[in-house]
Amino acid sequence: MPTPFVTLSDFSALLRDLPGPDAGSIATARARDATLTKPPGALGRLEEVAAWYCGWRGDARARVCAPQVVVFAGNHGVVAQGVSAFPSEVTAQMVANFEAGGAAVNQLAGVAGARLDVRALDLDRPTGDIATGPAMSEAGCVAALTAGWEAVDPGADLFVAGEMGIGNTTSAAAIALAIHGGTAADWVGRGTGLDDAGLAHKAQVVARAVAANPARGGLAVLAALGGRELAAMAGAIARARSQRIPVLLDGFICTAAAACLEAEVPGALDHALAAHVSAEPGHARLLDRLGKAPLLSLGLRLGEGSGAVLGIGVVQSALACHSGMASFSEAGISGAPGPEA
Ligand SMILES: Cc1cc2ncn([C@H]3O[C@H](COP(=O)(O)O)[C@@H](O)[C@H]3O)c2cc1C
Numbered sequence: 001m002p003t004p005f006v007t008l009s010d011f012s013a014l015l016r017d018l019p020g021p022d023a024g025s026i027a028t029a030r031a032r033d034a035t036l037t038k039p040p041g042a043l044g045r046l047e048e049v050a051a052w053y054c055g056w057r058g059d060a061r062a063r064v065c066a067p068q069v070v071v072f073a074g075n076h077g078v079v080a081q082g083v084s085a086f087p088s089e090v091t092a093q094m095v096a097n098f099e100a101g102g103a104a105v106n107q108l109a110g111v112a113g114a115r116l117d118v119r120a121l122d123l124d125r126p127t128g129d130i131a132t133g134p135a136m137s138e139a140g141c142v143a144a145l146t147a148g149w150e151a152v153d154p155g156a157d158l159f160v161a162g163e164m165g166i167g168n169t170t171s172a173a174a175i176a177l178a179i180h181g182g183t184a185a186d187w188v189g190r191g192t193g194l195d196d197a198g199l200a201h202k203a204q205v206v207a208r209a210v211a212a213n214p215a216r217g218g219l220a221v222l223a224a225l226g227g228r229e230l231a232a233m234a235g236a237i238a239r240a241r242s243q244r245i246p247v248l249l250d251g252f253i254c255t256a257a258a259a260c261l262e263a264e265v266p267g268a269l270d271h272a273l274a275a276h277v278s279a280e281p282g283h284a285r286l287l288d289r290l291g292k293a294p295l296l297s298l299g300l301r302l303g304e305g306s307g308a309v310l311g312i313g314v315v316q317s318a319l320a321c322h323s324g325m326a327s328f329s330e331a332g333i334s335g336a337p338g339p340e341a
């Protein structure tokens, strides 16, 4: 099937026309929760996660059976500015590691029982240096959105977009600054391990990038300041929505890519939960701006989809309780006396 967009404006129109959750499934799921063998509310946020998931799947007794993780990789011209503790070659080397099964995300996906795909995007041709001009042309951004759109398996029932791209915390910080304002220092972090001088320099580069790229509007910001792997993550997150597949957001980079969708069309991330909050300081700030409370806080600062893959277990557990537990009447357990008793 051809991809249903050829320009950023087509993609924006498509975002405005994506499906919402099924209110009936949410109401039925909540009613079922009230019958389960536990004090009301005792499973805390798991109860909300289960109702949210049932709404998106249109199934009041859903389970997570086929989670999919896709790791997108891209290279960044801005690495020439000295913004990462590692060289660009590491991106392709890590892609080989993902393909050989040797990275953290491979291990975590194995534990979660998730399918893991890897999509390397034109690694020999870094994007433009955002310190001086746009990362991508409109056509380049559409090509990356398309790669993401096509990577989603319509048969998946929970989706995680991961990334690998040396320099991409600089892109993510620039996107966050362009969309949410403040100062560059509010959004930069040490990434792969910059020292204090490196961090101060990175803030200057991010400030220059936003000044050099006056684009506003979520998709224009994504093209100007993103990278191919960020645009692909955005395309995949939108495709998941079109298939009513709930999404778990990973760390700062994934959330910055997703934030471009929300800036373009408010509500575009309603099918996405924040799986974790990373140690990159801009991440908590960005989640706050998006109104998303993370499920986990483990001090991760890796990317690759790692924190979101850990969140798969939380969502699976929420649905196992919701859909598998006995009701009070099934188990023959006395319910709490009602107000009229
Ligand atoms: C070996 C290695 C594995 C990684 N896996 C994810 N990242 C993470 O670090 C990079 C972002 O940090 P910065 O902006 O400072 O370059 C991204 O590739 C991200 O996925 C890695 C980085 C390295 C070095």
Ligand SMILES: O=C(O)c1cccnc1
Pocket (backbone or CB within 6 Å): 169, 191, 192, 250, 251, 252, 253, 254, 278, 279, 280, 283, 300, 301, 302, 303, 304
């Ligand atoms: O939050 C993240 O995703 C992150 C932080 C540091 C390095 N790489 C990724």
